[in-house]
Amino acid sequence: MESHAFDTVKGSDYLADQEAVMVLAGEAPDRVREMEHWGTVFSRAEDGRIAQRPFGGAGYPRTAYAQDRTGHNLLHTLYEIAMREGIRVYDEFFVTKLVVSGGHCSGLIALDIKEGQLHSIQASSIVIATGGYGRVFARSTNAVINNGDGAALAYRVGVPLEDMEFIQFHPTTLYGTNILISEGVRGEGGHLKNSGGERFMARYAAKAMELAPRDIVARSIQTEINEGRGIDGQPYVHLDITHLGADRVKERLPGIREICIHFSGLDPIDTPIPVQPGQHYSMGGVACDPDGATEVAGLYAAGEAACVSVHGANRLGGNSLLETLVFGRRAGVAAAAHAEAAPLPRDAELVAALREEVARINEILSRDSPIRHGVLKEEMRELMFHHFGVYRDGTTMKEGLEKLRALKVRMTEAGIDYHGNVYNQALIGFMEVEYMFELAEIIALSALVREESRGSHSRLDFPERDDDRWLAHTMAYQDPDGPRLEYVPPTLGIFEVKERVY
Amino acid sequence: MMRLRIARYEPGRDPAPSYQVYDVSDTPGQTVLGALFEIQDTQDGSLAFRYSCRGAVCGSCAMLIDKVPRLACRTQLQEVMGAAVPRLQAFGPIDGETEGWDPETEVLVEPLPNFPIIRDLVVDMTRFWDATEEVEPWLVPEDEPPKDRERLMEHEEVLQLERLVGCMMCGLCSGSCPIVHEDVEFLGPAALAKARRFHEDPRDVRRDSIIEMLDNEEGIRGCDLVYNCVKVCPRNVAPGGAIRKMKDDAERLTNLNNRGV
Numbered sequence: 162m163e164s165h166a167f168d169t170v171k172g173s174d175y176l177a178d179q180e181a182v183m184v185l186a187g188e189a190p191d192r193v194r195e196m197e198h199w200g201t202v203f204s205r206a207e208d209g210r211i212a213q214r215p216f217g218g219a220g221y222p223r224t225a226y227a228q229d230r231t232g233h234n235l236l237h238t239l240y241e242i243a244m245r246e247g248i249r250v251y252d253e254f255f256v257t258k259l260v261v262s263g264g265h266c267s268g269l270i271a272l273d274i275k276e277g278q279l280h281s282i283q284a285s286s287i288v289i290a291t292g293g294y295g296r297v298f299a300r301s302t303n304a305v306i307n308n309g310d311g312a313a314l315a316y317r318v319g320v321p322l323e324d325m326e327f328i329q330f331h332p333t334t335l336y337g338t339n340i341l342i343s344e345g346v347r348g349e350g351g352h353l354k355n356s357g358g359e360r361f362m363a364r365y366a367a368k369a370m371e372l373a374p375r376d377i378v379a380r381s382i383q384t385e386i387n388e389g390r391g392i393d394g395q396p397y398v399h400l401d402i403t404h405l406g407a408d409r410v411k412e413r414l415p416g417i418r419e420i421c422i423h424f425s426g427l428d429p430i431d432t433p434i435p436v437q438p439g440q441h442y443s444m445g446g447v448a449c450d451p452d453g454a455t456e457v458a459g460l461y462a463a464g465e466a467a468c469v470s471v472h473g474a475n476r477l478g479g480n481s482l483l484e485t486l487v488f489g490r491r492a493g494v495a496a497a498a499h500a501e502a503a504p505l506p507r508d509a510e511l512v513a514a515l516r517e518e519v520a521r522i523n524e525i526l527s528r529d530s531p532i533r534h535g536v537l538k539e540e541m542r543e544l545m546f547h548h549f550g551v552y553r554d555g556t557t558m559k560e561g562l563e564k565l566r567a568l569k570v571r572m573t574e575a576g577i578d579y580h581g582n583v584y585n586q587a588l589i590g591f592m593e594v595e596y597m598f599e600l601a602e603i604i605a606l607s608a609l610v611r612e613e614s615r616g617s618h619s620r621l622d623f624p625e626r627d628d629d630r631w632l633a634h635t636m637a638y639q640d641p642d643g644p645r646l647e648y649v650p651p652t653l654g655i656f657e658v659k660e661r662v663y
Numbered sequence: 664m665m666r667l668r669i670a671r672y673e674p675g676r677d678p679a680p681s682y683q684v685y686d687v688s689d690t691p692g693q694t695v696l697g698a699l700f701e702i703q704d705t706q707d708g709s710l711a712f713r714y715s716c717r718g719a720v721c722g723s724c725a726m727l728i729d730k731v732p733r734l735a736c737r738t739q740l741q742e743v744m745g746a747a748v749p750r751l752q753a754f755g756p757i758d759g760e761t762e763g764w765d766p767e768t769e770v771l772v773e774p775l776p777n778f779p780i781i782r783d784l785v786v787d788m789t790r791f792w793d794a795t796e797e798v799e800p801w802l803v804p805e806d807e808p809p810k811d812r813e814r815l816m817e818h819e820e821v822l823q824l825e826r827l828v829g830c831m832m833c834g835l836c837s838g839s840c841p842i843v844h845e846d847v848e849f850l851g852p853a854a855l856a857k858a859r860r861f862h863e864d865p866r867d868v869r870r871d872s873i874i875e876m877l878d879n880e881e882g883i884r885g886c887d888l889v890y891n892c893v894k895v896c897p898r899n900v901a902p903g904g905a906i907r908k909m910k911d912d913a914e915r916l917t918n919l920n921n922r923g924v
Contacts, residue, residue, distance in 0.1 A: 197813040200802030200864070202821055202828050209815030227828075233720065234828060241801040275781055304716040305700075337692040340718045423719065423737045425692055535704025579709035583673055584782045587708030 162186045164220050169480060170656045172218045173473025174616035174626065176324070176634070179655040181451045181469045185480070185487050192486035193225045201238040203227050216478040217344060217375055218663070224479035229343070229416045232482055254280070255589055256310070257522065259287065259460065260506075260514040261318045266459030267506030270518040274589065277582025279518055281511040285503035286459045286496035289315055290489065293443030293465035295328075297601050298550070299542040300439035302334050302341040307443075311466040313596035315447045316603075320455045321636040321647070323468035325600065326607035327444035329476055329617050330551045332378035334439030336397040338424050342417060342436055344478065346400060347371040349413050353382065354399045354433065355390040361398075374663055376475065376617060379438040383551040392435065399433035406430075438551050442481060444472045444617065445604075448636060453492025459499050463492040470634065473651070474616025525591055530576030534594040537572050541565065541594075545601055549608050554621040558609040565605055569598045603637045603644045610646060611635065628658060665689040665740050667698055668764050669710065670773040673782045680780075682763060683707075689740065695772060696724050696735035699784075712784040719897055722833025726784050727773040729766065730757050732838040732895045743770050749894035754841035775838035791834050794850040798858040798877065805868040820865050827860035827905060829898040836892035836902050842885055849885040850877070852892035852902030859905035862912075871916055878913040886910070 165186040170177050197203060197211060204226055206212040215222040227234040243250070253274040260268045260281075268283045294309025295301040316322050333342040347353075353371050355361045365381040366373035373381075386396050402410060407430045410418055414429075421429045447462035449455045451469055455462060462468075464485040471484060548561025572594065579587040613627035614620045633648040664686045672680035685706060687698040699712050715721040717736045724735040731748050751757060756776035764771050778786035808814060836852035837843045843851045855877065862873045877883050883906050890903040 191811075194808075194811070194813050198804070198808035200866070202816075202824050202864075203813075205816050205818045205821050207818070209817055211813050228825060230720075230829070233831065237828070237830075237832075244796050245799075245801040275787075304718075304721065306715050337690075338694070338697075338717065420718075423739075424694070426739060426742065533705065533708070535708065539704065577708055581673070581676070581709070581782075583676075584711040584785050586703065586711055590703070590708065 168219050172477040174661050175658045176473030178470050178652040180652045181471050184451045185471045188487045199238050199242050201234050218477045259314050259318045262510045268511045281515040286500035288492050288496050289462040289466050290464050291466045294600050295440045297597050298440035299546040300339045302441045308593045309600045313599050321448045321638050323448035323634050325445035325604045327474050327617050329442035330379045330438045331441035333436040336435035339439040351400050351402045355385045356392050397435040397437040400436045401433040402429050452495040461492040461496045463489045526580050528576040532575040534575040534591045538594045562605045607635045666769045668769045668771050693740050695738045711782045722831035725775045725833045725835045729771050732835045751891045752889045754844050777838050777843045794854040798854045800857040803869050830900045835895045839891040839895045848881045856902035856905045874912045883909045
């Protein structure tokens with residue numbers, strides 16, 4: 162447990178809260194067993210116990226897994242258990258507002274997507290579990306729904322968003338759709354090559370080559386692309402496994418082969434895979450404690466939506482699913498206890514909030530403008546990737562922030578071109594893009610202000626980590642004229658802060 | 664440029680379903696889902712379709728593409744044009760002509776068959792989820808789990824289960840099934856395959872009582888082993904194969920019982 166905690170803290174570039182990391186590592190085995198007891202099919206070792214495999218940045222092969230789809234298996238087990246328990250799910254309800262009065266959570270307003278009606282739901286406890294905000298960036302491996310809705314909702318009721326500038330870029334995502342091509346491909350012996358057919362990693366990490374840490378490989382590929390050595394001058398390089406032979410590819414990398422065939426129309430057995438770095442994980446999120454509790458009584462957050470913080474400036478592989486299990490449970494237990502103890506919220510506040518939301522949404526529905534929010538969204542995502550991407554520097558970021566703010570103004574003039582009630586994705590898309598602009602500004606500002614390099618935040622103009630000034634979490638609060646940034650030190654005291662060398 | 668012919672319909676508002684034609688960019692690797700996003704973002708925000716992961720993991724974007732039930736995210740525009748398609752046993756929605764559609768120049772996109780349409784390409788999957796719940800698809804273990812330890816499983820047992828565990832509940836199988844089309848009570852391929860997943864799980868105590876529960880017309884007897892479901896499944900779950908095995912098991916149980924009498 163201590164070695165898992167240490168690897169996690171070191172991987173975080175010492176920004177993780179060490180107490181929270183001890184909780185993560187300490188409860189990990191119980192949570193994995195609990196999932197097994199509930200029915201998850203894990204891969205097994207010879208003795209019939211759950212198998213464990215090595216992951217990047219880990220000092221020991223400790224990650225329990227289920228073939229190459231651990232998340233899928235966990236998710237379906239949870240769905241099965243939820244069915245068994247008869248838990249009511251409001252499918253396709255889109256939350257438009259959290260209702261808070263006097264610092265206490267009293268419920269929410271949600272749009273029933275299928276009917277187009279707004280509903281108020283009374284609740285003294287709410288857990289935000291909406292995933293990350295990766296889609297704010299172009300070239301994201303995330304699902305299209307990872308717009309950061311939950312983080313934006315919490316921000317709007319005064320909860321700070323923490324460490325939003327820390328974005329993990331994965332070195333190898335499929336050119337075109339940016340679907341993840343896992344580290345396993347390099348683990349099996351895949352070579353990275355530029356337009357000249359050169360194994361360029363030799364110039365960046367002569368010893369580790371393709372198996373250098375994630376951030377280093379991502380930065381190396383980006384440099385090759387920036388300096389014009391992408392394939393055919395395009396923004397990608399080749400990940401080549403043609404030398405492995407058909408048998409080995411079919412046996413060890415069947416999932417990756419499937420992805421290449423269906424999403425790139427190529428078979429990696431005889432054609433190199435086109436890859437580029439892409440956004441992969443949001444380290445930041447809703448600021449909360451190890452019980453998921455936020456500054457608003459009754460409002461909790463868990464998973465990628467939350468920032469506990471156990472990942473600090475860089476997450477290790479294997480820790481994201483684990484975080485959902487450990488802190489998802491803790492947030493659920495705490496939220497249930499709070500709901501039992503807290504008085505039922507008063508109806509009047511919800512009624513008033515519902516009335517306001519109906520008016521707000523009717524106003525959006527009435528907007529008629531040739532400016533399309535879908536077009537602005539794509540412009541913003543490209544801007545974020547190019548100005549706040551793998552490499553950052555003050556000048557580029559300042560320019561990016563200005564452009565972003567100009568785009569955000571254009572967004573206030575955008576309209577929607579469908580006004581019906583049933584499954585109105587024009588309306589939902591509009592609200593999502595509003596959320597994304599809000600978060601993009603926080604990410605941009607937090608990144609610009611942090612004058613150091615730490616974990617995933619890599620600045621060309623400040624290449625060193627600066628613990629004297631920046632060993633601190635960024636806390637972004639909503640102010641009338643934009644985000645207000647405050648800084649709080651991480652909880653330390655278990656592991657000594659050191660240089661991060663592998 | 665590539666042309667899509669897309670079914671548009673909102674029951675209760677539109678007098679009848681209609682088709683609308685859109686031109687989209689034809690970048691290499693462009694998927695049907697990518698094309699739908701392009702339409703929604705840049706041309707027509709009124710178009711409705713379900714989506715989430717765009718990587719053939721979540722199963723949200725099941726629809727009928729050139730008369731074959733497929734995931735829109737995993738289907739490339741260029742691959743649809745002139746590609747060999749799985750030969751399915753035809754029934755209502757995947758049979759017959761679509762007026763105005765030119766298969767040589769247009770990709771036809773319609774909602775997944777066998778479910779009520781909510782709007783455009785979005786269908787009401789309530790029956791699918793209810794059927795899933797009816798087979799009680801959760802682990803029922805023999806006794807309390809061991810304390811501080813997982814239950815043991817053989818590597819081979821896990822391999823055996825993996826095919827069925829891989830189901831992402833996209834519903835393509837139900838959308839391709841002529842029995843589901845005729846009989847709304849039939850549980851359908853996905854729910855039955857899910858039941859089989861627990862029947863085969865060595866940790867589950869129910870064993871053959873799962874077969875007994877499903878040995879009726881709504882369950883495994885309803886299936887005519889058409890195997891459309893096997894052909895359209897994006898995860899090689901082969902629900903029809905699972906149902907055939909359960910039919911064999913049911914027969915074996917009946918023989919046993921008869922001998923007992």
